[in-house]
Amino acid sequence: MLVNTIALQEAKASTAIENIFTTEDALYKAVSDTVQEDKANGATKEVLRYREAMWAGYQLIKDGNKIDLESLIGIFRQIKNTSSGLRSPASLTVIQRGQSEFRSGEVIYTPPRGAGVLEKLIDNLLIYLNDDQQYPTDPLLKMCFSHYQFEAIHPFPDGNGRTGRILNLLYLVHSGLLYQPVLYLSKYIIVNKDDYYYNLGIVTQRGSWKPWILYMLEAVEKTSQLTSQLIESILAQMEATLIHAKQLIKWYTKEVNELLFSQPYIKPKLIGDQLNITSRTTLTKYFVDLVDAKILSPVKEGKELFYVNDDLIRILES
Structure with missing residues (x-):
């Protein structure tokens, strides 16, 4: 019961970070039965898909006892309601400033591309997450490093932010810090959204890790208190x-x-x-x-x- 309600709040907040908004009223009605879900608008369905993706990923990781590429692709496909996978090596994907920002449309980051590049980078990330003997980093720090790395790799055509935030919770479950993915982490990020993107950016631009790590650790601390x-x-x-x-x-x-x-x-x-x-x-x-x-x-x-x-x-x- 608690898992259902808190997971729903996490799903709503995480999709709102991507400027996908639904009202509580529409969301609660959609959850109440399948007829209402079928009648729901696009934003509400996006939130429900996020919640289902989180639970599908949770089950995959519990069954396999590891975080693998199949799990990540499964989460992405559920979020985006698609059958596609990693973005094409030929895809000229870039990250641009939003329309409401100063110098909107300016390219601020170009994710890696090329034949076999994404597969190699994701494999490296997954080894780091799963191998605690070779990489005995504190799990919370691992989450901070890996979240940046996942967003920098930007492996999917769309939905990388939501997939990455689900990965945060699933990694904390995998590492034993959470029993189930019920940390309301996106609430902190949406309240401090500008800091989230700024601190991500300065890791890329300056190699400045400390502000990013402190931001994420505070997010976990404040969110843990809020969720409790x-x-x-x-x-x-x-x-x-x-x-x-x-x-x-x-x-x-x-x-x-x-x-x-x-x-x-x-x-x-x-x-x-x-x-x-x-x-x-x-x-x-x-x-x-x-x-x-x-x-x-x-x-x-x-x-x-x-x-x-x-x-x-x-x-x-x-």
């Missing part, structure tokens, strides 16, 4: 809701409580499947109980009826 606070707030609210609900609703269980905190927008089918309820009348009565107890709030949009966990939304958006 988020988890503690959700757990505390879950416990308070469970105590309140069990005093008023006979059928309410711990499992139902966890479901109501698995996503902000709830469709009746979610509870029906948990409690094996097939009767629409019974399920309607149960949701009346939840609304009367002020655990959920009904929200109607056209013919669709959603039930909103306002307490969970308050915590996620604070």
Whole structure:
């Protein structure tokens, strides 16, 4: 339950770094059921693909016990909804200043290119990440070095920033510093976005590593505190809701409580499947109980009826 909610926030923030924006309302509706997901706009689908890419990469790394090229390509393909892989040796890819920046359109970096060049550089990066005996660097420092290296290699036609940020979390899982990829790291980066790109740039331009490393280490520290606070707030609210609900609703269980905190927008089918309820009348009565107890709030949009966990939304958006 916690993994689902925090991973969703990470996905939203990471895509926003790339100037892909969706509203919380649209995102929560899309998560609530497949019909809403199919109807979602492009930005919302990008966020959902990021979350799925993170979990697909997590599973690949857990199964293979290493970070390999297949995992990276799988993450990229999920993010971009494509079947392509590493960019072509002939691709004249360049990094330019954004339209809102001074001297917009100016080329500020040209990633490496040529036959076999990307494969060689990625292989070198993956050996560094996986071989702790030959490269016994502290895992947090390894993450700092490898994130810069991945972005400098720029191995894919698009989606390198998002793939690289997923790689950060998956490497921390692989190294044993995280049990699951639930660090809300992109929140710090988007709040300090200019510093992120500036510190990346001065490594390339001046070989100045210290500001970049300090930036990334502070990002991990601040994000760890933020994520811990988020988890503690959700757990505390879950416990308070469970105590309140069990005093008023006979059928309410711990499992139902966890479901109501698995996503902000709830469709009746979610509870029906948990409690094996097939009767629409019974399920309607149960949701009346939840609304009367002020655990959920009904929200109607056209013919669709959603039930909103306002307490969970308050915590996620604070």
